Amino acid sequence: MGSFSNQHGAAIVTAVIKVVQENAKYLSEIDGAIGDGDHGINMNKAVTQAEARLAGQSVDMTTALKTLSDIMMDDIGGSMGPLYGTFFRQMFRVSRDKAEIDAELFNQMLNRALASIKDIGSAKVGDKTMLDTLEPAVLAFEAKQKAGESFASALAAMKAAAEQGRDSTVDMVAKVGRSSRLGERSRGVLDAGAASCCLILCAMADSITELLE
Amino acid sequence: MGSFSNQHGAAIVTAVIKVVQENAKYLSEIDGAIGDGDHGINMNKAVTQAEARLAGQSVDMTTALKTLSDIMMDDIGGSMGPLYGTFFRQMFRVSRDKAEIDAELFNQMLNRALASIKDIGSAKVGDKTMLDTLEPAVLAFEAKQKAGESFASALAAMKAAAEQGRDSTVDMVAKVGRSSRLGERSRGVLDAGAASCCLILCAMADSITELLE
Amino acid sequence: MQRIINDPNLVVEDMLSGFIKCHRDLVSPTQNPRVLKYRQAPIAGKVGIVTGGGSGHKPAFIGYIGKNMVDAVAAGEIFSSPSAKAFYDAFKAADAGNGVACLYGNYAGDNMNVKMAMELAEDDGIAVKTVVANDDVPSAPKSEPEKRRGVAGEIFMWKAGGARAALGGTLDEVIASAQKAIDNTRSIGIGLTPCTIPANGHPNFTIEPGTMEVGIGHHGEPGIEVTDIQTADEMAARMVEAILPDLPFAAGDDVAVLVSGLGATPVMEQYILYNKVEELLAEQNISVYRSYVGNYFTSLEMMGVTLTVMKLDAELKELMDMEADSIGLKQFKE
Amino acid sequence: MQRIINDPNLVVEDMLSGFIKCHRDLVSPTQNPRVLKYRQAPIAGKVGIVTGGGSGHKPAFIGYIGKNMVDAVAAGEIFSSPSAKAFYDAFKAADAGNGVACLYGNYAGDNMNVKMAMELAEDDGIAVKTVVANDDVPSAPKSEPEKRRGVAGEIFMWKAGGARAALGGTLDEVIASAQKAIDNTRSIGIGLTPCTIPANGHPNFTIEPGTMEVGIGHHGEPGIEVTDIQTADEMAARMVEAILPDLPFAAGDDVAVLVSGLGATPVMEQYILYNKVEELLAEQNISVYRSYVGNYFTSLEMMGVTLTVMKLDAELKELMDMEADSIGLKQFKE
């Protein structure tokens, strides 16, 4: 079923950094349609600071996740600071002291991250937020993992669900966050947080899949 | 040689009002090239206020000139308030108590107007101002008048000299007023005050010519 | 972009650095580069007043630091909430042991960051209570006040809360005064041009020339109606009509009025708007007790204007009348 | 035109009317609708301070009416000198029998109208003396100071003259202090976008996007150089280098610095510029005694900025330190 070592797992964070950097403009454009157009800027600033802080160091996954979380909480602010801050923080907390990360542990990491975001943001599926990507993706991973399928196939299911979840936001009316004030007029475009969450989950999945090989 | 009655001479002021109103945008555009682009606005405001104050009244030329001058001095400001204010004021002062306006009197009116503008503005021919129109125009009128030619032909000479004077400003470098700070870069375009002065002198000449017929 | 900046990603850093240099007599830096405080803060015996929010709204937020106003401010990125850590550090900078009133605007990011900062403060034993400004009428129906944004009315909230704290009010009294101020305040904005976040390089929304957007938010959040541009008098009527029935304001009321430009609209035009606003209020027998016109709460170089009206009782009058010395609001005692 | 106006030909009237409504506590109308005065003016025993100029420069000129500042202002059309009558009426509104200091900027129209107004005042026995501000370095070479324009340095001239008058100075003393202030002041502007006189409907000059105009005037008078737009730090260096050698300022000098936006440039950016200006001055061992950043003297909705530096001696420090209460400049006594 596979696992990868925490020691080499920082590659996951590297992948997150890269995918956000490459998509910063795209994310701001999405946010511009019904938000204030800064989502890519916010995310890019966070990952680029993490990149700088991690540069030249060889740390494990837990440490890299903590670094990203600290920057989110201390320096980023916005909605993303607390939301992704808590997301990466729970992942770091669950994986702390674990040498090997298997599907079961990763499932715990995902679930704790999901729960904390729901707690701080008080949003739910259907509200047109990153949760519309995250919750179905976590559930899809869990279903495969509980069914005893391989780590890699659970990751593949997570990716597919994340993409579907992201796309589901197009037809939603925003219920929380900046765009919620638009009511019906927020319908018809992607949610920025759902898009970034999808990019991040897919980048994580891809880099774990590589680590598993 | 001809003359016209002060009583019917308000037509001259009406002609000035009309020509300025029709050329307001043109004058602002000229001023925009090397000044601040408001010459047409300033002049238009003055004549339009004069139009309103004179509306429905049948006044003589002297009164109409005084009205225009008062508005220039009290309400217009800018450079035009004092310059054209004093211009029309001298014309009104010279013509006050005169029933008939002949070429000799008009020559006095012009000369006093010219002198007062030179006094208040301290500019001279060649400085790229309204004086480059006014001074040659006044001199041309005087030459014909002194030579005993008809009022109408003196007016025609004044018009021709005014137009030539106006055009002479194209190749000048501004020495006074807003544009003077540009130095060499003020060369190559008309001076706004020279343009308005030409319009005004020609409108006066044309309406007097009509009155003389 | 016709802007006076260096690295577009560092505009907030550069601005804060210039602000501190310029206003050393009034404002001090703190350990956290994103937190500025009143030079005298924390003031012994006084409740601390904290606010914070995204940058790009000069003089808000840091411009309201000062005497009888705000003690510490957390400054975020352009149009983005400050971090939880920044709010938390601002609480610490403002607290003299009497607790902290965190008076901020209703935005998702600010709500989350303040919530997390309060958890951190609780661990330290710092008492923090909040008032969340929601004066922007067009941002949600009256029945959903929890969805309404905070806009220029925040200034009145800071003024009232800051004055109450200076008068020696307890934390609960400060919170009560600030809450009363914002509960009696209503705002609306009209946008005429979009604005550009320097790091983005282009506007992230459009307002077609010849049109105006009624109800626009301080970050360009879409308004409730886009119409052909109207005269100043018609705009004033549109704004007054949206605000008055919402509280509602009524004949005989005394009010404070704030007309703020959004950044690039000349102050001249704001006075033209105010001229009609006061006339319309007078027609309804509402009299203006205090009035403010100028760029009090902006959105980068957006063109447009906001109108804020606060209904005053004796308490609010006393608080509004108090001397204030901050960059954005200086007021002598009469 | 994305403007908040009614009849474009009546913007000044509408603005003045709103201004008076908004600031009744500080400013009063006079018989002449183009003349406003300090509510307390004329002040017995005090020399009257008068200024005036074209409109469109908010808060200049009327925003500097107030305590220890200007007593009466003549307001012209947008970018056009007030009439001789308006200046004359302002003299009358300010004069308490001790004479009037008319402190204005060097523009042809203002010069002529003030000259004519002084003739009218002479007939009335009102003593009027003038100081003509000419702080704008790029507007003419140092050898032709009589051709230099007056720009934001006028604010320092009013502050110094107003303070001297408030301290009981005679007309000659007030004139001497105001003259000293402006003689020790140098300014330069950089324009980033043009502006539009509402009655014109379109800009009457252009600044290509991506370029900047160094030395631009307050009415868009062309500058001395058009270059590609530079960083804030480079702009600051360009401006400081133009100003310092002209006075000249020297190591050891104490100065007052004013960075003013031209209207549409966010105040955030003005602080970014100031950040570097102070650094550059410090490198030259010139220390900033007082600093002001904000929209103190604007040109409608032009983007850009002016830098003004005044060299201070003990007298000018005392005058700059005095309390002031006007819309545009409020300063508490320390």
Ligand SMILES: Nc1ncnc2c1ncn2[C@@H]1O[C@H](COP(=O)(O)OP(=O)(O)O)[C@@H](O)[C@H]1O
């Ligand atoms: N309460 C919330 N719960 C979950 N996600 C949220 C919440 N509020 C906002 N978001 C997400 O945040 C995204 C916007 O992030 P960003 O643009 O960086 O912050 P801001 O809205 O402060 O400008 C939205 O697209 C949405 O997905």
Ligand SMILES: Nc1ncnc2c1ncn2[C@@H]1O[C@H](COP(=O)(O)OP(=O)(O)O)[C@@H](O)[C@H]1O
């Ligand atoms: N000292 C002067 N003597 C004569 N004409 C002058 C003088 N100064 C300016 N002018 C004229 O004034 C014109 C500009 O007028 P206008 O644009 O209405 O005023 P302003 O320069 O105040 O904007 C110039 O084109 C010039 O002809």
Ligand SMILES: [Mg+2]
């Ligand atoms: Mg956003």
Ligand SMILES: [Mg+2]
């Ligand atoms: Mg002009």
Ligand SMILES: [Mg+2]
């Ligand atoms: Mg944001």
Ligand SMILES: [Mg+2]
């Ligand atoms: Mg002009």
